[in-house]
Amino acid sequence: MVACFATYEYIDPVNDKVYVQNNYCQGTDGHGFAFPHIQCSELQTHTLGNNTAGSCDIGFIFTKVDGNCQAFSWISAYACQIGQISGAPNTIALQYSNFIMADNQRGATLKFGNGEGDGNHTAYLYNSYISAISRPNCVECYANSATYCSGNIGLRMLSASANG
Numbered sequence: 001m002v003a004c005f006a007t008y009e010y011i012d013p014v015n016d017k018v019y020v021q022n023n024y025c026q027g028t029d030g031h032g033f034a035f036p037h038i039q040c041s042e043l044q045t046h047t048l049g050n051n052t053a054g055s056c057d058i059g060f061i062f063t064k065v066d067g068n069c070q071a072f073s074w075i076s077a078y079a080c081q082i083g084q085i086s087g088a089p090n091t092i093a094l095q096y097s098n099f100i101m102a103d104n105q106r107g108a109t110l111k112f113g114n115g116e117g118d119g120n121h122t123a124y125l126y127n128s129y130i131s132a133i134s135r136p137n138c139v140e141c142y143a144n145s146a147t148y149c150s151g152n153i154g155l156r157m158l159s160a161s162a163n164g
Helices: none
Strands: 003-006 024-026 031-036 051-054 058-063 069-078 082-086 093-102 106-110 122-126 129-131 153-157
Touching (some): 003 024, 031 051, 051 058, 069 082, 093 106, 106 129
Parallel strands (some): 003 031, 024 051, 031 058, 058 082, 069 093, 082 106, 093 122, 093 129
16 A cells, blocks of 8 residues: 555554644555544544645545444545545444545545445534535646546445445
8 A cells, every 4th residue: 555644453542642633645646544443432532633635546545443333533635536435344333524525536435334234324424525626727726637527526425335
């Protein structure tokens, strides 16, 4: 995996003393940030927030942690092929908040999996701004590398499957 920052193991916000906050990743041919999801109960207290990815293939990718409820908050992605993506198999709930996704070909994905017929799958997206709109004629802003308006996806929602 090519990334500005990557970690795969769960980071306990109380005991691990790991802080990855207020960083910018610009222009990688791979991922901007690869983080583990956080526990839903840690949505307001985790130590991996306020990071921004720009001009990446994938701005943020999340891996599954233990539990049926996966979460993350406080990320921004712009001018990426995909702003945020994750696949969390055997998950019944996602909680995302404070996402800013603009000028990406695909902004964010609310995708998780659980065996078919295994009950409700619920996703929550709070306090976020997601836009698939670009201004390709604004030379000062975008020039020739703009993400065009047609064919873009602001939010890919609820693709529930057995494997996430």
